[in-house]
Amino acid sequence: MQSSGTDAPQTMNPEDRAALDRIKARYPDADPLGLLPDVPPCKIPRHIAIIMDGNGRWAEERGFPRVVGHRNGMKAVRDTIETAAKVGVEVVTLYSFSTENWSRPSDEIQALMQMCVMYCAGEQEALAEHNVRVRVLGRREGLPDEVVGALAQLEAATEDCTGLTVCLAINYGSRDEIVDAARLIAARVQAGELSPEEIDQSTIADSLYTCGIPDPDLLIRTGGDCRVSNYLLWQISYAEIVVLNEYWPDFDSAGLCNAVRSFATRKRRFGGLGL
Template sequence: MAAMILSRHKLSREAASMPDAGGHSALPRHVAIIMDGNGRWAKARRLPRIAGHRAGAEAVRRTLRAASKLGIDCITLYAFSSENWKRPEQEIADLTGLMKQFIRAELDEIHRGNIRLRIIGDHRAFEPEAAAMVDAAVEKTAGNTGATLVVALNYGSQDELTRVMRSLAERVRSGDLDPQAITPDIIAAELDTADLPPLDLLIRTSGEQRLSNFLLWQAAYAELYFTETLWPDFDEAALAAAVASYAERDRRFGGL
C-alpha cells in the first residue's frame, strides 16, 4: 500500500514546482509538522513514555529523508513548546537526552546532505550542555546551501509575537519607527522565521485539530492537514499523502 501511495503521489521536483493556473506550486516549499502522539503510541503498547519519544525520533529521521526525496526546501518541526516545561522533570530530562543523542547521531549526515539547521524559540533555556550542542550544530551547518531544517525548541507563537511587539514598541519610543509605518511585512521581518520561506503546509499528527501555539502568524494562509497517524508511525508514505492533499488545494489567499 505504501508503495502504491508513493508511486501515485510522488512528483519530481521539477514537475511539482511548476505553478498551477493560480500561480501556485503543487509542491509546498515550506512544511511544518506538529509531531503529536508519542505518549499515546507508547501507552497503546504498554510502554513507558520515553519509548514513544524514542520511536518519535526515528520518525524524525524517516521524515527528513522523505522530505529530501520529495524536494521540500524547508521543514519545521515542533520539538519542544514553551508549555512543555509543565511536564514532569523526568520527562523533560528524557527529552533533553534524546535531543543530545539525536545531534550526536545525525549531525554529520545532516551536514553531508548540505542541510542548514535553524532554531526558533529560546533553546538556551535548556541545560548548558544541550544548549551548547545546539549552538555548535547550528554553527557547523550555517554555510550549507541546500534544504533548511528548522527545529522549534522552547518555542511558543504567543511568546514570539509578544517579543516582536515589545521590539517594535521600543523602536517607536526611540523615534526610530513611525507607528503608522508598521505593516504586516514589518512584523514578519521581526519574527523568528524572518529568513525562511512562507509557510505553505502545516501537518499535525495523532488526530488532534488545533495549532497549539505553533506558528500562529505564519499559518495565516497555510494549508492545514490533520492525520490520525500517531507521530511514531509517520513515514514516507504519510508525508507523500499530505503533500498530495496540498497539491489538490485551491490556494486563493483571500482572492477569488
Template sequence: MINRQPARLPQHVAIIMDGNGRWAQQRGLPRTMGHRKGVEAVRETVRVAGEVGISYLTLFAFSSENWSRPETEVSDLMGLLKAFIRRDLAELHSENVRIRVIGSRENLRGDILPLLIEAEDTTRHNSGLTLVIAFNYGARDEIARAARKLAVKLAAGEISAQQIDAVALDRELDTFGMPDPDLVIRTSGEERLSNFLLWQAAYAELLFVPEYWPDFTRETFIAAIEKYGRRDRRFGGVNPVAAAVS
C-alpha cells in the first residue's frame, strides 16, 4: 500500500513509457530485457493508480510508428503484450479494473486483436480504474480517422458542414466518453509528446521525469502526482485569486 495520499488527484493520468531500450543498453543487456523489465513497472503503476483512486490510466503501449522497428523487437513486444493480457487479465478483472483499447484496429496481426477484444469484453462492466491501452496508436492517425468518419456522414447527408466542430470531432475519437488527461508523464528525460493524445492533451499538465520506464517506481509515480497537485490549472483563463488582486 502507499505511504501517503496525494492531496489533489488527477482524474486521468496518461504515460509515455519511454526508455526500455536505453535502460537495457546501459546494463549491457539486449533491448528485449528492458521491455520485460518495463512490464513489471506497468503492473506496479496500475496497482498504485488503483490504490490512490485515479479513475483513468492511459499507457502508450505501442505506437503506429513502432512497426518500423526491427522485426525481432516487434515480435518480442507483441509477445509481452499477449503474455501480459493472458497472465494479468484475471487479476485485473478481480480488482474491478476495466480495460479499454485505443488505436487503429485495422490490419492487426494474428491473435493480438482477439486478445484485446477479449480483455475489453471481460472487464466491460467493471467500475474501478479504467486502464486504457494505447496500441497501434498515433494521434494524427486518430484525428484523420475521426475526420474521415465525419466526411462519410457529411457525404451521406447525415450531418451538415455547419455541424462539424470540435464537439463533433471529439465524438469520433477513440477516447470518446473519457475525460481528457489531466496529467501526461513521459519517462527517460525526453521532452516531447511523440504523437500521443495530441487533441486530448490540449490543457494537460506535462511532466517529464529522468527515470527510464523500468525504473519508474510507485515513489516516482506518487511524486509526479504530488507535483501535479501543486500546478495552477487555468485552462486558458485567469486564476480567481490573481484576477481579484489585479
C-alpha cells in the first residue's frame, strides 16, 4: 500500500523513524509530518486526556440555553478524534460526564444523557469504519438504562478496531475509581489470591478502569480553569498540562495541534534531572 501522507525525510534519526513506523503501522493513512512538520514524531504524545470545559459558558455568553453549548461541543469531539488519528495519537480520553455533574439542573442532565445516546447511535458506524475503538470509563450504576445500553453497544461494535482508542469517561470520578480499585484488591487479598506485601503500583494500575491503557502524556483543559477536577488523578502523575482559555465548542484541529506543539517543547523529567 502506498502512503497518502508526507514522506519521511531520509535524514530522520532512528528514534523518530521508529516512532513514525509505529504510527504508520497503527494508522496507514496518518500524516504527522504533514500536520505537524515542526514536531518530531517521537515527541507526539501517545495518550491525550481532555477536560472538555466551557460548553455552558459558551452558550450563555451568546444568549443560548446551556444545552446548545453541549450540542456545539460535539463537533469539537469529532474534530479531536479525527485529528488525533491523523497525527498518530494512540489514545484520547474525554471527560464527558463527571460524578459531580449530577448536581447540575435536572433538565441539563437529561439533555446530556439524551445526547450520549444519540452520539452512540449516530457515530457508531463512522467510528468503526475509521478503525476507532471506544472504551467507557466510570460507574455504570446510576446511569439511565438507555445510556448503559447505548454505551455497551458502541463498545461491542468497535471492540475489534485497532486504530485510535477513544475512552469516554462517563459518570466518572477519579476518587471513586481508586475506591473501586481498592475494593478489587481487597477482594483478591480476602480470597487468598494476593498478599498485602505483594501490592505495588502495578497492582493498583491494573485495578483501575484504565487497565491496559498507557498513562496520559498530555492533559488539555479548555475553558481557562487551572484545576484537574477529580480526573485521572493516579494516571496524570507525570502528564504535561496545557490549559486553554477557549471554550470547548471553539476547540478544533488547530487547537489540538498547537497543544501537541507545546507538549513537544517540554523536557519531561519524571522526578529526575532530565539529563
